Amino acid sequence: MxxxxxxxxxxxxxxxxxxxxxxxxxxxxxxxxxxxxxxxxxxxxxxxxxxxxxxxxxxxxVPPATPSQEFVITTAGSPDVPTESAPAPLVRQELSARQFASVALGESLVTIASFGYGVRRALSPENRNRIAFEMRREVRRARKQRRRDLKEAKRHLRAQSLDEDAA
CATH class of the missing domain: 1.20.5 (Single alpha-helices involved in coiled-coils or other helix-helix interfaces)
Structure with a gap:
């Protein structure tokens, strides 16, 4: 072999x-x-x-439980319950100037603190870098899209001029 x-x-x-x-x-x-x-x-x-x-x-x-009463969670569809209840009367409560200032300042301080936290977080180096990266990526994408659109427009013009020349 x-x-x-x-x-x-x-x-x-x-x-x-x-x-x-x-x-x-x-x-x-x-x-x-x-x-x-x-x-x-x-x-x-x-x-x-x-x-x-x-x-x-x-x-x-555990001893077995004996159900003694059935509970109904909702009153929807019950004929004895009126469908439209009258609104509760407004109770007028007097606020002292100190209580009013406490409520007004408390809400304002919470709003300012949360706004400050959001601004501080938005301006952190990590977020700035992330935003810059996304901006660069979007600029590149838009540039490529413009180039594609320009090529397509030139191709379309060439095709149109060839059709006119042939006619």
Whole structure:
């Protein structure tokens, strides 16, 4: 036999050997995974049984409740409840100047503090860098879009001039 045929047979044998080893490895790993999954399932079932036993033990300790009254959450559709109730009368309460100032200043201070926090956060270096990055990306995108639009317009003009020349 010539050496070319030997090399071809040797290469074929190597391919078959690699295929067999790969199939064996896949089978072994699948078997291991299946065994591990079965072990995890058994452990989960044992934990569930333990929780069920504990729950049963707790249920035996608590006396069964007797429902004595049924509760209705809503009155929608009840004929004895008027559909439109009269608005509650406004109760006029006198505020002292001190109470009014406290409420007015308190709300203003909360607004100012939250605004200051937002401005401080917006002007942080991380946000400035992020905004600058997004601006550069948008400028590049717009530049590319303008170039595409210009090429398309030139292509359209060339096509129009060729149509006019042909007519």
């Amino acid at each position: 010539d050496s070319g045929l030997w090399w071809l047979l040797l290469a074929g044998l190597a391919v078959v050997l690699v295929a067999v080893l790969t199939a064996w490895r896949v089978t072994v790993s699948a078997t291991r995974a299946r065994r591990r999954l079965a072990d995890e399932l058994a452990a989960s079932r044992e934990e569930l049984a333990a929780v069920q036993r504990r729950l049963d033990g707790l249920a035996r300790r």
